[in-house]
Amino acid sequence: MSHRSFVWLCLLPLAAVTVAFFLLPMARLVVTGAEGPQGLAGYLAILTEPRYRATLLNTVLLATATTIVTLIVATVAGMFLQRHRFPGRAILIAMLTFPLAFPGVVVGFMIILLAGRQGLIGDFSNRVLGEKLVFAYSIYGLFLGYLYFSIPRVILTIMAAVQKLDTGLEEAARSLGASPWAVQRDVVLPALAPAFVASGAIAFATAMGAFGTAFTLATNIDVLPMLIYTEFTLAANFSVSAALSVGLGIITWLILALARSFSGSAVAAAG
Amino acid sequence: MSAQAGHGASVRIEACGKTFADGTRALEPATLEIARGETLVLLGPSGCGKTTMLRIIAGLELPDAGGRVLFDGKDMTAVPIERRNVGMVFQSYALFPNMSVSDNIGYGLKIRGVPEKERAARVAELVALTNISGLENRRIDQLSGGQRQRVALARAVAIRPGILLLDEPLTALDAALRDRLRGELNRLLRALGITTIYVTHDQSEAMELGDRVVVMQKGKIAQIGTPREIYFTPNSRFVAEFIGAANIVEAAIENGHLVLPGGRQPIDGDANISAAVAMIRPETIRVLAAESAPLSGVIDSVSFIGDRQRLVVSGVSNRSLTVDAPNTVRAKSGERIGLSISPDAVRLLPPER
Structure with missing residues (x-):
């Protein structure tokens, strides 16, 4: 056996797995999406049917808001944690990354405990304002849940990037007269941009596709994964749920590709 | 300046x-x-x-x-x-x-x-x-x-x-x-x-x-x-x-002279001390014939650098002496040479604190 054919032989298992578990189901999904009463136009329904369009928009908005707020919170916290040493720092970092260990269902459960009908926030507002504040079962509860599990994903990337920052750059900017704000704006944030793109893409993709949290909070939240689930299990509408799945994939992929072209480096999708 | x-x-x-x-x-x-x-x-x-x-x-x-x-x-x-x-x-x-x-x-x-x-x-x-x-x-x-x-x-x-x-x-x-x-x-x-x-x-x-x-x-x-x-x-x-090359010489002092194994070296000033640590820069040492020089020693090594040559001479002081000689001086290792140092080129260092 030549060296070359040996290498090809070694690639065979990878090829088999790729075909069996990736390409075939994907192809089947794409075909199923076009098998509805409207045929290929079923895909257009994602955009033309008001309910689908609204849900799609909702999902993208939710994922975008999650990404932006996560980046802001994680950057401030990550920068502080990387630059300061204080007792309990290691425990704090461990706690901040703890949500990585929870499935979406548990996160949803925690949001209910916090902002549900029997939740802490409700109890507190009831005592102070005489009115129960309950938002766990809405898109706001979902937003809070997504924030909770996106922050650890982002904060570790940001901390690693902050560690690699050349402190000389900040000192140079200061020596030239830059105020602390100007140093952040002109030196630190631009230097962290690749980390923002990489970790923001992960947060975005996770928020686009997460299902467990939404499912735990309520069955009528308008996000795409929930819509796919209801179309599939309740309405048995295979073609529409397939078309929606492909749509979700393409939109997420497009946004990740966009982010990748900005950062120039590989961005891994997760979730 | x-x-x-x-x-x-x-x-x-x-x-x-x-x-x-x-x-x-x-x-x-x-x-x-x-x-x-x-x-x-x-x-x-x-x-x-x-x-x-x-x-x-x-x-x-x-x-x-x-x-x-x-x-x-x-x-x-x-x-x-x-x-x-x-x-x-x-x-x-x-x-x-x-x-x-x-x-x-x-x-x-x-x-x-x-x-x-x-x-x-x-x-x-x-x-x-x-x-x-x-x-x-x-x-x-x-x-x-x-x-x-x-x-x-x-x-x-x-x-x-x-x-x-x-x-x-x-x-x-x-x-x-x-x-x-x-x-x-x-x-x-x-x-x-x-x-x-x-x-x-x-x-x-x-x-x-x-x-x-x-x-x-x-x-x-x-x-x-x-x-x-x-x-x-x-x-x-x-x-x-730390600054440049320096020979550090430890010697007893008698009548305004450093007493060295290779001869007596006059020094400036009337130091009322019996011993001193002195610094001598390699380029301040002149090479002469062995017979007519106040100091003499044996060449250990000769390094030709181009614009000058660096000799290491033993037998003059307690440790070997580095001498920067003009590149025209003929010197071979093993040879006996004479050296002369102007008194003002010998810098007595204060005792270490």
Whole structure:
């Protein structure tokens, strides 16, 4: 056996797995999406049917808001944690990354405990304002849940990037007269941009596709994964749920590709 | 050499020491005065406290309680670096990678709100001064080490600082480039005439660039003086050996002579001491015929360097003596030679404290 054919032989298992578990189901999904009463136009329904369009928009908005707020919170916290040493720092970092260990269902459960009908926030507002504040079962509860599990994903990337920052750059900017704000704006944030793109893409993709949290909070939240689930299990509408799945994939992929072209480096999708 | 026509601010640091949080003493309390327009070099091996002193003057480190930093007599100790109006060149250059060359140079002016037109004119002026025409729109990662060094200098000078601070600006470059840029930097600093504090571990840089040199050792100032003073009259063995090549000779003294195994060497002054440590520079020793010389010894080795040759001679003093002889002298190892040293070339070092 030549060296070359040996290498090809070694690639065979990878090829088999790729075909069996990736390409075939994907192809089947794409075909199923076009098998509805409207045929290929079923895909257009994602955009033309008001309910689908609204849900799609909702999902993208939710994922975008999650990404932006996560980046802001994680950057401030990550920068502080990387630059300061204080007792309990290691425990704090461990706690901040703890949500990585929870499935979406548990996160949803925690949001209910916090902002549900029997939740802490409700109890507190009831005592102070005489009115129960309950938002766990809405898109706001979902937003809070997504924030909770996106922050650890982002904060570790940001901390690693902050560690690699050349402190000389900040000192140079200061020596030239830059105020602390100007140093952040002109030196630190631009230097962290690749980390923002990489970790923001992960947060975005996770928020686009997460299902467990939404499912735990309520069955009528308008996000795409929930819509796919209801179309599939309740309405048995295979073609529409397939078309929606492909749509979700393409939109997420497009946004990740966009982010990748900005950062120039590989961005891994997760979730 | 002197600073009558200088620009910028005068600097005085008073009792500035630095102890880090972990208890290490980086700098013993030191007092130092730098005149307007003077170039002062802080010289010493790594860990001697020279960079700490520079960072205290810059405002990047706070001196220990009791220390004060004054610019033109004004107390700046509590003023942060961004309001000290200092130009700083870092060892790593610390150029902003997200800005072009001209944006780097103009950054300090932009922060100061200088109008675009005026800024562009000043940037063009500095591009010409530092010889980097044609690179204005380059990204930083497209520049060579020498070009980066010039951009860093141009950026620091653009804001017309009161004081220019340079932290080992040539160390990151290779040897040939370093020599060339040293001369260039010297001309530039003279042309600017601005108060400059320059940190280096390289004694030839210190000699060429400094109006005065501060030699530092283990967080203390070992000696302050002009390059000539430091070279010819070092006040300690450390300074003598750190600056240039030096022969350190331990000998008894009798009637104004060092009593050496290879003969008697007259010394200047009427030292009323019975023994001393003396320094003799290799180039001050003359080679003569063995019979007619006051000192004699045997050549151990001859290294031909080109413009001169370096002989190592044993049997003259308690340890072998390095002699820089003209390249025309015929010398072979194993031969006996005579040496003569002018009395004023023998520098008696004070006893070690």
